[in-house]
Amino acid sequence: MDPRIVVISGPLQGQVFRLSDSRVSIGREPSNRLAIPDVTVSRQHCVIELTDGCAELSDLESHNGTFVNGIPVNKRPLQHGDILRVGQCELIFLTREDSPPEIPRVLFGEPMTAEILRTVKLFDTPEWSQAPSDVGRMARDLNALVKISHTINSIRDPDALQQSLLECIFEVVPADFGAILVVDQAEEEPASISAFHRQDHNTTQISIRRELMQRALWERSAVVSNQADESQTAENTMCVPLVGVQRTIGVLYLTSSGEHRKFEDEHLHFLNAAAGIAAVTLETVLALESLKAENRRLRAELEPSATMVGDSKVMRQLAGLISKVAQGESTVLIRGESGTGKELVARAIHGSSPRADRPFLAINCAAIPDTLLESELFGHEKGSFTGAVATKKGRLEVAEDGTVLLDEIGELAPTMQAKLLRVLQQREFERIGGTRPIKLHARILAATNKDLEAAIKAGEFRQDLFYRLNVVSVAMPPLRKHRDDIPLLAIYFATKYAQKCNRPFKGITPEARALLMNYDWPGNIRELENAIEHSIVLGASDEIRPEDLPEALLEQPTTKPEGTKYHSAISELKKRLIRDAVAEANGSYTDAAKLLGVHPNYLHRLIRNLDIKSDLRDQEAE
Numbered sequence: 001m002d003p004r005i006v007v008i009s010g011p012l013q014g015q016v017f018r019l020s021d022s023r024v025s026i027g028r029e030p031s032n033r034l035a036i037p038d039v040t041v042s043r044q045h046c047v048i049e050l051t052d053g054c055a056e057l058s059d060l061e062s063h064n065g066t067f068v069n070g071i072p073v074n075k076r077p078l079q080h081g082d083i084l085r086v087g088q089c090e091l092i093f094l095t096r097e098d099s100p101p102e103i104p105r106v107l108f109g110e111p112m113t114a115e116i117l118r119t120v121k122l123f124d125t126p127e128w129s130q131a132p133s134d135v136g137r138m139a140r141d142l143n144a145l146v147k148i149s150h151t152i153n154s155i156r157d158p159d160a161l162q163q164s165l166l167e168c169i170f171e172v173v174p175a176d177f178g179a180i181l182v183v184d185q186a187e188e189e190p191a192s193i194s195a196f197h198r199q200d201h202n203t204t205q206i207s208i209r210r211e212l213m214q215r216a217l218w219e220r221s222a223v224v225s226n227q228a229d230e231s232q233t234a235e236n237t238m239c240v241p242l243v244g245v246q247r248t249i250g251v252l253y254l255t256s257s258g259e260h261r262k263f264e265d266e267h268l269h270f271l272n273a274a275a276g277i278a279a280v281t282l283e284t285v286l287a288l289e290s291l292k293a294e295n296r297r298l299r300a301e302l303e304p305s306a307t308m309v310g311d312s313k314v315m316r317q318l319a320g321l322i323s324k325v326a327q328g329e330s331t332v333l334i335r336g337e338s339g340t341g342k343e344l345v346a347r348a349i350h351g352s353s354p355r356a357d358r359p360f361l362a363i364n365c366a367a368i369p370d371t372l373l374e375s376e377l378f379g380h381e382k383g384s385f386t387g388a389v390a391t392k393k394g395r396l397e398v399a400e401d402g403t404v405l406l407d408e409i410g411e412l413a414p415t416m417q418a419k420l421l422r423v424l425q426q427r428e429f430e431r432i433g434g435t436r437p438i439k440l441h442a443r444i445l446a447a448t449n450k451d452l453e454a455a456i457k458a459g460e461f462r463q464d465l466f467y468r469l470n471v472v473s474v475a476m477p478p479l480r481k482h483r484d485d486i487p488l489l490a491i492y493f494a495t496k497y498a499q500k501c502n503r504p505f506k507g508i509t510p511e512a513r514a515l516l517m518n519y520d521w522p523g524n525i526r527e528l529e530n531a532i533e534h535s536i537v538l539g540a541s542d543e544i545r546p547e548d549l550p551e552a553l554l555e556q557p558t559t560k561p562e563g564t565k566y567h568s569a570i571s572e573l574k575k576r577l578i579r580d581a582v583a584e585a586n587g588s589y590t591d592a593a594k595l596l597g598v599h600p601n602y603l604h605r606l607i608r609n610l611d612i613k614s615d616l617r618d619q620e621a622e
Helices: 135-152 158-170 210-219 265-302 313-326 342-351 370-378 414-426 452-457 463-469 483-501 510-518 524-538 561-584 589-596 600-610 613-621
Strands: 004-009 016-018 023-027 046-051 054-059 066-068 071-073 075-078 083-086 089-094 105-108 177-182 192-197 205-208 223-225 235-243 248-257 332-335 360-364 403-407 443-448 472-475
Touching: 054 066, 054 071, 071 483, 135 158, 135 265, 158 177, 158 192, 158 265, 205 210, 210 223, 210 235, 210 248, 235 265, 248 265, 313 342, 313 472, 332 342, 342 360, 342 403, 342 443, 370 414, 414 463, 452 463, 483 510, 483 524, 510 524, 561 589, 561 600, 561 613, 589 600, 600 613
Parallel strands: 105 205, 332 443, 332 472, 360 403, 403 443
Antiparallel strands: 004 016, 004 089, 023 046, 046 054, 054 075, 066 071, 066 083, 083 089, 177 192, 177 248, 223 235, 235 248
16 A cells, blocks of 8 residues: 555645655645645645554545535545645645556746757648658558558547557657647647557656647648757757647647657658647547536536535545445435435435436425326327327336435326326326336335324325335434534535636635624524525635525524523624614724725615614714
């Protein structure tokens, strides 16, 4: 075991830190074992402790949280390949030697002097490039071009395609090093890099002459630089643009060393032909990869994530129950207050089950009218009722052998309850107007925020259907029962909406965190998410402050008799402080807010919620 941290983004990108000590601290202060000079990293951000060969990460109440694989954590055992995010820096935790290959990095060299740089611009190849006199060389070049053509038409992975293209080129051109740089704009850094070295196939350091690359891109012409120096270390360079149908996507960059390895006209002629063949295919493959990435992003936005955020004992128990339930085929009833994440648990069960690659369909039984719900669930035949102009498959049929969530099951009408009971018992159903039974292969999950036992006593819900649904019961705890997870959830939502709004986010102030922790959250996680989104959208800084939070959190009235004395005393103290500050500021609320160290908007809210505006007027009149 060789535990180590590799920095993959941020100020220390590319550096490797061996975890030789039993305790490794990470933070902004130089005293940390891994000191990261980044303002988004707290002074003492987190710590990794090694015990009996196991590594555990602990957040040290950092300002903007510590993330493991995109999830904020308090404590978390680390495994090989876990991605850590500390501030704006990303690190990967490795324990084995089979670590992922390092990403090539470009090191732009100093510009050449006018005496050394000699370029040949390729405006029209046939005019200046003569066919080789050697028939054998011509046959070799033609064979290599045919091989390139076959290769690029059989590979759809961009990285593999670029590597294969470089290998084919090296069979003809006497280059020591080659790279394909995909560049959106000549002035920008390369978007992707694929490198190949004749001797060292694992090279990650790439030295590029920026002026050659930019000249090839700007003028859309090949550039050759053969140095006059006859030493073996003199570097010869050849750079050819990759001109596609829509745009110039990048360059082919080759280098060689020594007087006897200079690039000749036939080499440039061949490389230009190879670039012309490969550019269009590479442009198409890159565009396809971009569309796939966009498709994945849109799917992630449309489909709620099945990520469970939380490190409390309650959440750990829930995660363990989900992992057990997911492996079976039993019907599951998910119960809990509104906003606790019942659908999220259903998706987590589906995602951890053998049906994970099959469809997941959620049906809100309360949102669909009773007259349409039967058709939505079971489908209908053409002409079975007015408006049935075509045969339609129901959700239970469309789901095939996936998972169906019946949300708000407690709102089902009595007639639908009877039909659903038969489907669950017989594992088959018929479309409306149909005569052929259709087998039910999907797994059924149900969710409700209703007290079904009370509904049974009131005659609103069938007892036999309840027993059929309640084979396995999963109870969702309200947020007030696991307050320890509130900071993690708040940071998770804040990071999510800061990225959506393209706003910087550095953390949550201690005062705002205290308000979040002390609130009862009657709307549970959904209300917390809305409060954080409100703070990100309307906040005036890169931190969430008390004045950014909704008014319900700033001055929540207490309904607990045992807390009346305490809250009354706090309110009186606030009123006295505000009166004194306004008096000292000669009636200016803005100056009073500065004296109190709060935002003026927050002071106005306090005055309104404490109902002391008239008192302040009287005080000013005196």
